[in-house]
Amino acid sequence: MSFTLIGKHEKDKRSCRDGYVQAMLELMEADKSVVHVDCDLMGCINTKKLLAAYPDRTINAGIAEANAMGVAAGLTATGKKVWMHSFGCFSSRRAFDQAFMSAAYAKLGVKILGSDPGVCAAYNGGTHMPFEDCALYLSVPDAIVIDPVDYAQVYALTKKLTAVDGRISYMRMIRKGFTTIYADGSDFEIGKGVTLKESADDQATVIASGIMVDEALKAYEALEAEGIQIRVIDMFTWKPIDEELIVKAAKETGAIVTAENHNCTCGLGSAVARVLAEQCPAPVEMVGVHDQFGQVGAQNFLQEAYKLTAEEIIANVKKVIARK
Amino acid sequence: MQKAEKMQALREFAAEIRVETLKTIGSLGFGHVGGSMSIVEAMAVLYGDVMKVDPKNPRWEDRDWCVLSKGHAGPCAYATLALKGFYPLEETRTLNKPSTNFPSHTDRTKTPGVDLTTGSLGQGMSTATGAALGNKIDGRDNHVYVFVGDGECDEGQVWEAAQFAAHYKLDNLTCFVDNNKNQLDGAVDSVMSHGKGIGAKFDAFGWNVIDVADGNDVEQIYDAVHEALTVKGVPTCIVLNTIKGKGATFAEPSAAHSSQPSPEQWEEAIAAAEAELAAVKAAK
Numbered sequence: 001m002s003f004t005l006i007g008k009h010e011k012d013k014r015s016c017r018d019g020y021v022q023a024m025l026e027l028m029e030a031d032k033s034v035v036h037v038d039c040d041l042m043g044c045i046n047t048k049k050l051l052a053a054y055p056d057r058t059i060n061a062g063i064a065e066a067n068a069m070g071v072a073a074g075l076t077a078t079g080k081k082v083w084m085h086s087f088g089c090f091s092s093r094r095a096f097d098q099a100f101m102s103a104a105y106a107k108l109g110v111k112i113l114g115s116d117p118g119v120c121a122a123y124n125g126g127t128h129m130p131f132e133d134c135a136l137y138l139s140v141p142d143a144i145v146i147d148p149v150d151y152a153q154v155y156a157l158t159k160k161l162t163a164v165d166g167r168i169s170y171m172r173m174i175r176k177g178f179t180t181i182y183a184d185g186s187d188f189e190i191g192k193g194v195t196l197k198e199s200a201d202d203q204a205t206v207i208a209s210g211i212m213v214d215e216a217l218k219a220y221e222a223l224e225a226e227g228i229q230i231r232v233i234d235m236f237t238w239k240p241i242d243e244e245l246i247v248k249a250a251k252e253t254g255a256i257v258t259a260e261n262h263n264c265t266c267g268l269g270s271a272v273a274r275v276l277a278e279q280c281p282a283p284v285e286m287v288g289v290h291d292q293f294g295q296v297g298a299q300n301f302l303q304e305a306y307k308l309t310a311e312e313i314i315a316n317v318k319k320v321i322a323r324k
Numbered sequence: 325m326q327k328a329e330k331m332q333a334l335r336e337f338a339a340e341i342r343v344e345t346l347k348t349i350g351s352l353g354f355g356h357v358g359g360s361m362s363i364v365e366a367m368a369v370l371y372g373d374v375m376k377v378d379p380k381n382p383r384w385e386d387r388d389w390c391v392l393s394k395g396h397a398g399p400c401a402y403a404t405l406a407l408k409g410f411y412p413l414e415e416t417r418t419l420n421k422p423s424t425n426f427p428s429h430t431d432r433t434k435t436p437g438v439d440l441t442t443g444s445l446g447q448g449m450s451t452a453t454g455a456a457l458g459n460k461i462d463g464r465d466n467h468v469y470v471f472v473g474d475g476e477c478d479e480g481q482v483w484e485a486a487q488f489a490a491h492y493k494l495d496n497l498t499c500f501v502d503n504n505k506n507q508l509d510g511a512v513d514s515v516m517s518h519g520k521g522i523g524a525k526f527d528a529f530g531w532n533v534i535d536v537a538d539g540n541d542v543e544q545i546y547d548a549v550h551e552a553l554t555v556k557g558v559p560t561c562i563v564l565n566t567i568k569g570k571g572a573t574f575a576e577p578s579a580a581h582s583s584q585p586s587p588e589q590w591e592e593a594i595a596a597a598e599a600e601l602a603a604v605k606a607a608k
Binding site: 062074098107 | 385431432433439440441443444446447449450451452453454455456457458459461462480481484485487488491492
């Protein structure tokens with residue numbers, strides 16, 4: 001793992017989907033076994049570029065996600081390395097029995113891509129807003145669950161996950177309008193969190209992923225100005241979660257705040273809390289969606305509505321420090 | 325080999341599969357007898373003549389594939405594969421016992437020769453379709469056979485896969501419909517009827533459809549499979565009009581989905597199947 005933090009809260013002119021497509025163009029050129037299966041959403045993540053370059057290995061399964069997942073598993077059984085994409089709500093809920101039995105249980109390592117995670121579904125509204133997609137995949141034995149943040153991370157992890165055999169993975173992906181955290185060329189290891197900020201004076205740790213990483217970095221800056229040092233971890237792998245790093249943070253800082261664009265009762269917050277309860281009990285506060293459905297609106301409105309903000313992280317850091 | 329000799333050999337193989345399937349399920353005492361018995365003849369034709377397989381190398385890349393989307397017919401596959409030499413017959417007698425490699429529903433991670441994992445109905449249709457596409461992408465000269473039940477055709481996923489296979493012109497895919505006219509809660513027509521018929525549905529989805537009047541007759545199945553192999557540009561559906569529980573004395577009259585007969589009924593059924601095997605051999 002070698003990364004360069006940018007973290008200046010600036011929007012990238014590219015999209016995360018460009019990171020996926022660029023990685024796939026390189027993978028498909030180098031390896032004839034790499035296949036992309038889509039569900040009539042190629043226009044949404046620019047995979048028509050893959051179709052143009054590799055028409056025999058870019059498969060549009062139409063609006064039929066359950067079958068697409070099964071086809072992906074069958075392709076995998078013939079030796080293919082297969083990515084299956086739909087919106088996060090459909091590549092989880094709509095195709096879950098197929099992901100579970102045809103792929104995971106059968107040890108066929110389909111790589112599942114779910115775009116528009118959580119509030120990123122924005123104007124598609126509550127019907128399309130998955131706060132439970134990762135929860136479903138967290139429940140699958142041996143699955144890998146990833147909530148990445150930007151172009152560089154999606155690019156690197158697309159390549160890493162493609163090489164994984166015999167176990168399924170689910171990766172969320174913001175389509176557009178994300179904030180750059182890492183410089184291009186940064187590398188990441190599945191199952192290893194990234195410590196973005198740390199000092200000997202840290203009073204608490206914020207464990208975040210996806211769009212909440214930038215909010216955590218904003219919270220860090222605001223708290224530092226108040227004289228409160230915190231540690232910030234990008235926990236992009238939710239499963240297998242980096243238990244060692246969580247326990248180290250709890251021992252060294254004594255308090256934890258989790259931050260996720262997902263239902264925290266069955267997501268990153270609960271996963272971190274399980275590790276702490278078993279290995280190193282410490283006070284925890286969770287920033288995330290608290291058992292609610294999604295709704296329609298602009299992403300910034302939704303982040304305010306569900307309190308997925310730096311301000312909420314700051315308030316919870318202070319709250320958790322007071323509980324120490 | 326002349327066709328008549330070949331049919332005789334396939335009838336014998338089918339009679340052996342029936343005996344061994346009954347002994348396999350009988351070793352436990354209960355199980356999915358009905359849907360295992362109805363596809364015996366089709367399995368005999370596939371593994372006795374049509375399919376290229378290598379029992380010493382079950383994952384041979386150029387093999388033909390067989391997927392029981394109706395995964396509960398696993399015991400029939402286990403007996404067939406054992407008779408074909410994939411593993412000793414006695415191993416099948418561990419069916420559903422602790423740590424067995426022969427679970428109720430077929431599992432590619434456990435049983436040599438089982439190509440895909442099935443059990444949640446409808447799913448094998450999609451995975452078989454994916455396997456056919458993968459083989460086509462790689463230009464392999466092989467074929468994928470998939471069995472779906474008529475009750476299973478209630479599942480929407482069967483039809484999602486059917487439209488996909490036709491769209492991608494998967495002529496290396498053949499789907500057998502085990503049209504035994506019964507599902508768990510009763511007659512298919514009473515539980516969930518199929519409109520103008522399952523064959524008509526496949527036809528509407530763009531498939532080549534062959535109706536086999538007696539789906540428990542090896543010669544009719546043999547002819548249909550070889551006809552299917554000549555059809556290019558579309559997948560073929562072979563509707564096998566079968567009898568649920570065929571040849572199992574306790575199961576055939578009731579067309580039951582699963583059976584738990586008494587030990588005496590098991591003995592009677594196995595004896596009857598063995599007598600049938602002897603009669604088929606004597607007819608040579």
